[in-house]
Amino acid sequence: MISSAAVAAVDEGAARALAKKNDCFKCHAVDKTKKGPSYKKIATKYKGKEAEGETKMIKNITTGPKVKLEDGSEEDHKIIDTTDQAEIKNLVHWILSL
Amino acid sequence: MKTRNEKLQRSALSLAVHGALAAMFAMPLMVMAADDEVSVLTRPTSSVEVGVAGVSEKSAKFGEYNGLNDSGAYGIANFNIGGGSAYDAYDGGNGTLRWEMNGQDLGTTSREFGASVSSQGSWDVRIGYDELRHNLSDTFQTPQVGSMGGNRFTMPATFGTVNAQSNPSTRTLDANQLAAFHTEEVGSTRKNTSLGAGYHFSPQLSIRFDYNHLDQSGAKLIGTGAQGGQATPYGATWRAESNNILMNPTNYKTDSFNLALNWVGDKGHLTAGYYGSIFRDGYDRVTWENAMVSNGTTICASGGSCTYQTNTLSTAPSNSFHQLNLSGGYAFSSATKLVGGLSYGQSEQNVGYINDLMQGGVLPQSSLNGSVISTHANLKLTNRTTKDLLLSAGFKYNERDNRTSSNTYNYLAQNNANYTGVNTPYSNRKAQLELAGDYRIGKKQSLRLAYEHEYIKRWCNNVVGGAECVASPSSDEDKLGLTYRLKAGDNVKLNVGYAYAKRNAEFNHLYKANTGNYAVAATINGGDYAGYLAYPYASRTQNIVKAGLNWQATDRLDFGVSGRYSFDEYEATLGVQDGSSASFNLDATYTYSENASVSAYVSWQNSERDLSAGAAGGVPAPSVTVAPTNIFSNQLKQDGSSIGLNTKHAFLGGKLELLGDLSYSLDKSHYSTQVPYLATCGATGTLTCGDTPDIKAELVAFKLTGSYRIDKHAKVALVYLYQNLTSSDYYYNGYQYGYTPNRVMPTNEQAPNYEVSFLGASYVYSFQ
Amino acid sequence: MKHWKKLLIVGAAIAGLGQFGAAYAGNDGAMAKAADRSLKGDQVCTECHDENDNKAVLAVYKGKHGVKADGRTPGCQTCHGASEAHVKNGPKKGEVGGKRGAVDVVFGAKSTLSTREQSEVCAGCHKGDKRTHWTASQHDSGDVSCVSCHTNHTHQDKVLKKATQPQVCYTCHKEQRAEGRKMSHHPVAEGKIACSDCHNPHGSAGPKLLKKNTLNETCFTCHAEKRGPFLWEHQAATEDCSNCHTPHGSNISPLLKSRAPFLCTECHDGPHNSKVPVAANAGGTQAGLTAVPSENYTGRGCMNCHSVIHGSNHPAGALLHR
Structure with missing residues (x-):
């Protein structure tokens, strides 16, 4: 079910801090729909498919492709300001755990 | 130059308990549950801080303004609480009520307290109380008997008189006399109580009232000369202790009122107001006894009784000032605006004269009945001609019209000789015209050119006998300034400015200060008998250069550099010749993470003033100017530099925050005199040429503040402050014990030196 | 009178230019x-x-x-x-990239x-x-x-509070920050006075952005005991407190640009001791002098006797002794 990588303990504080610093919360709230889907909605979408979810999310936040917003318009996804893979993985795993 | 460092650090001189409070507000907020996160942002956080602090050493200078002048323990108590329906706005509330109460440093003589309540857009009321004890000296000693803050001082009954030996270097105070000296802690306390209220009749019309009551007590030190100071058994040239330094009482009450009616319209606005200030001095004089021989022949033996001579010094007279003000503006269009204002004020003073020392006890009138009318007018027109050009023309007028009458006063001067004095009530008027243009060159550059003309006139409305009362009846000054600003790239801001001013002063070469028949004819008070000009009234050219650079090197690193140089040259054969000042500042800040930064600064200042004077000039008939002889020169040189380093860092995920502040400053001033006409000027018998010792002050300060967040509401803070002041100043030499070879009663005033450690611990509770 | 004429001419010229001002709409x-x-x-x-x-x-x-x-x-x-x-x-429109x-x-x-x-x-x-x-x-x-x-x-806007306001001003006014650290200073660093107690940074009718119409009037709001008018005035003080004082900080107490007797010599060349050269003898006997050091130069210098320096209301105070 859940891959062994996701089982590693998630540091919620660090994940939230990184998200806040990079303005993620401007579009994604934890449980409310804003311009982007809520994190809970994303977690539900990838329930049982965590590996796929992790790959897709890492692609969005590191390469910044065009994404479709909740109101139908399109915008380039913001690129996260860090290259630390552990940090990024921690963030993604936290989102998936919601 | 502006640095982009928003995380400003406290100066090391600030009250350490302030540091604890500042630490609390600087604390990063912990991540909390969603509801809390919103309310933390939209509702005020109240806090209460209690704690205890200790100071290691007693020092009036360390505690000059912060109330920590005694060693020992102090209580720390600060609070800031507030609330009201106005804060419900984000939750959809419709309230406008806001209330707040705060108190700071309640455990010291620097305490303050305030409270306010308001209904935004409608009314507001606030009250405040602020106390400040200015600690002046804790080493001052005097034999005079009388309390600090009082106005009567007497010599102890068995003091006797000071041993009036013929050779001043052999005069001493004997053991009995020395025992009469006692230490007084000299300080002046100010207590300010204020009340303010405002009311909006409508969004356009509002009224505002402010009242302040200032109550002062305590004293400041002042020099006094004794009456008849020359007489001793050894003839007129030998003097005993004719100077006594007294604790001059500051028994003052000042009430000030400000009432203003404001109207704001779409295009215009107008404010009409009244300002009043009523000053009352609880005493009109200070009296003291002088341990002088009273009649030229009698010396009172130390240990025996003596009839002392009582002297009087006047204190600041009670006075009042009432002023009506009108100011407003009108926008003809979004590009053209006119603003202006008028003020009319009257100062009055009518305290009954002290009638001693008048010849035959005769006073020309019983009080001054003094009246000064001050008028002010200003007008400024600005026009944004194009998007890039702003032109402005302004005019200002100020007049001090002294309507006080002039009379003849026949009095006994300090040497007990008869003199005639005529008072000269001074008036002056200043008119200024300024024309300026600000031009923006593209998005990155701008240029400002300003021309200013200033005209000053001085006179007396009436002087008995009709003599000229001022040395410089008028002067004209033209000033031209140019400033250039450049934004080079995204990260560099540069500004450069230059100003040139030329003042032409009219100087009355035959002017002689009207001090009645005080019979020293020639070189009196700026009279040009010897080619001497008092510098505020001399013709002058002024050059000022300023420059600044701000460089945001990276997102985290910021530099600022600025400098200023000015040079004034006076057209005067004698008097101040020129003066210059230079300053340089460098600031750098490195923010290495969200809540951590390091910043450093360096400041350097230098100024010099060059003066020439003639020690001798003839005593000519009024129409002749006599070339001066014995010309000497004097320079004042001042240097100051300070460096500082401060750092801020958070540990343990933000729970522990440390602020460190280290600063060093050194200030030196000294005078140099050259006396080319006297070969022996440097001999120990004269010492009238050469350098004075430095007036030096060196201050090292280190402050460490740590705060640890226990939970969402509570925090403990610890503050450690170390301050070391080393200063030396020749000023104090003449007031020391040991011998009294000059004419001043010793006071044991000392150059401030201290090494103080302060440690405070407090608990801060915050809530919403 | 001539000054009013100048202003009218310039004002008319600017008002004339104002016709072209409409080009800039502003906000x-x-x-x-x-x-x-x-x-x-x-x-x-x-x-x-x-x-x-x-x-x-x-x-x-x-x-x-x-x-x-x-x-x-x-x-x-x-x-x-x-x-x-x-x-x-x-x-x-026209912006490249999807930001x-x-x-x-x-x-x-x-x-x-x-x-x-x-x-x-x-x-x-x-x-x-x-x-x-x-x-x-x-x-x-x-x-x-x-x-x-x-x-x-x-x-809490930092500039609206006494204790934190000066640091905002010091981001540009570094000289005043340095001067505030000197031996003699107004209690700004101690949080008792803010820059806005004397200055109005938004523009003012007074000089150097001072709150009141003149410099003296600004000082008198706290130091009303110096306002007078006195019977015997000291012209330099009546006209401008900054002839002798420097308000932001000084190495020479109390907030003086220079000290007696040298300060006095900048305007007075007589009588008595104001035209006499002074150097190390201002340091009193401890400076190594053997002759009688004079109270005219040591300590407060001239102000050992001429102490009521801002003006005197005593009928016998013509020379500012009383």
Whole structure:
């Protein structure tokens, strides 16, 4: 079910801090729909498919492709300001755990 | 130059308990549950801080303004609480009520307290109380008997008189006399109580009232000369202790009122107001006894009784000032605006004269009945001609019209000789015209050119006998300034400015200060008998250069550099010749993470003033100017530099925050005199040429503040402050014990030196 | 009289130029007020810029600007503009890349608007009273905008509080920061006086942005005992306190530019000791002198006797002894 990588303990504080610093919360709230889907909605979408979810999310936040917003318009996804893979993985795993 | 460092650090001189409070507000907020996160942002956080602090050493200078002048323990108590329906706005509330109460440093003589309540857009009321004890000296000693803050001082009954030996270097105070000296802690306390209220009749019309009551007590030190100071058994040239330094009482009450009616319209606005200030001095004089021989022949033996001579010094007279003000503006269009204002004020003073020392006890009138009318007018027109050009023309007028009458006063001067004095009530008027243009060159550059003309006139409305009362009846000054600003790239801001001013002063070469028949004819008070000009009234050219650079090197690193140089040259054969000042500042800040930064600064200042004077000039008939002889020169040189380093860092995920502040400053001033006409000027018998010792002050300060967040509401803070002041100043030499070879009663005033450690611990509770 | 004529001529010339002024529209207060200032209008922005935003945007509701029940207060778009390009998604017309459009009015160093244009947004509501003389004042001409000093999205604006205000001023006025550390200083660092107790940074009728019409009048608001008028006046003091004093800080107490007897010698060349050269003999006997050091030079110098230096009201005080 859940891959062994996701089982590693998630540091919620660090994940939230990184998200806040990079303005993620401007579009994604934890449980409310804003311009982007809520994190809970994303977690539900990838329930049982965590590996796929992790790959897709890492692609969005590191390469910044065009994404479709909740109101139908399109915008380039913001690129996260860090290259630390552990940090990024921690963030993604936290989102998936919601 | 502006640095982009928003995380400003406290100066090391600030009250350490302030540091604890500042630490609390600087604390990063912990991540909390969603509801809390919103309310933390939209509702005020109240806090209460209690704690205890200790100071290691007693020092009036360390505690000059912060109330920590005694060693020992102090209580720390600060609070800031507030609330009201106005804060419900984000939750959809419709309230406008806001209330707040705060108190700071309640455990010291620097305490303050305030409270306010308001209904935004409608009314507001606030009250405040602020106390400040200015600690002046804790080493001052005097034999005079009388309390600090009082106005009567007497010599102890068995003091006797000071041993009036013929050779001043052999005069001493004997053991009995020395025992009469006692230490007084000299300080002046100010207590300010204020009340303010405002009311909006409508969004356009509002009224505002402010009242302040200032109550002062305590004293400041002042020099006094004794009456008849020359007489001793050894003839007129030998003097005993004719100077006594007294604790001059500051028994003052000042009430000030400000009432203003404001109207704001779409295009215009107008404010009409009244300002009043009523000053009352609880005493009109200070009296003291002088341990002088009273009649030229009698010396009172130390240990025996003596009839002392009582002297009087006047204190600041009670006075009042009432002023009506009108100011407003009108926008003809979004590009053209006119603003202006008028003020009319009257100062009055009518305290009954002290009638001693008048010849035959005769006073020309019983009080001054003094009246000064001050008028002010200003007008400024600005026009944004194009998007890039702003032109402005302004005019200002100020007049001090002294309507006080002039009379003849026949009095006994300090040497007990008869003199005639005529008072000269001074008036002056200043008119200024300024024309300026600000031009923006593209998005990155701008240029400002300003021309200013200033005209000053001085006179007396009436002087008995009709003599000229001022040395410089008028002067004209033209000033031209140019400033250039450049934004080079995204990260560099540069500004450069230059100003040139030329003042032409009219100087009355035959002017002689009207001090009645005080019979020293020639070189009196700026009279040009010897080619001497008092510098505020001399013709002058002024050059000022300023420059600044701000460089945001990276997102985290910021530099600022600025400098200023000015040079004034006076057209005067004698008097101040020129003066210059230079300053340089460098600031750098490195923010290495969200809540951590390091910043450093360096400041350097230098100024010099060059003066020439003639020690001798003839005593000519009024129409002749006599070339001066014995010309000497004097320079004042001042240097100051300070460096500082401060750092801020958070540990343990933000729970522990440390602020460190280290600063060093050194200030030196000294005078140099050259006396080319006297070969022996440097001999120990004269010492009238050469350098004075430095007036030096060196201050090292280190402050460490740590705060640890226990939970969402509570925090403990610890503050450690170390301050070391080393200063030396020749000023104090003449007031020391040991011998009294000059004419001043010793006071044991000392150059401030201290090494103080302060440690405070407090608990801060915050809530919403 | 001649000065009035000059002003009229210049004023007429500028008013004439004003005909061309219409070319620059500026930020019209009326247009700004049309924005929806209600909480619902704000939600267009606070939907994304909520409590999780990097900047404490919601803190505006803690301050006076956020009180919706007061009809004068703005909404987000009143000050920041309708910002359609930012609110509606996607890049602005002609903008390369898919970034969200910029807000109409950004305040601060990174703004594309000039400092004057930023200040005009605030001036739409904040006019008159203390800000009467703002246009073309020293700060306005010095590239300083309202937000250079003020913070809006906060409970306590630093410059509105005595204890924290000086540091904001010191970001540019470094000389005054250094002077405030000297031996003799006003209690600014101790938090008892703020810069705004003497100065009005928004522009003033007085010199050097002083609150009152003249320098002396400003000093008398706290030091009323020096106001007089006195029977015997000291002309240098009556005209300008800064002939002798320097208010921000000095190595020579009390806030003096120089000290007696040297200070007095800058204006007085006689009688008595003011024309006599003085050097180390001002240091008294301890300077190594063997002859009688004179109280004319040591310690307070001239002011050992001429102590009532700001003016005397004693009929026998013509020489400022009494």
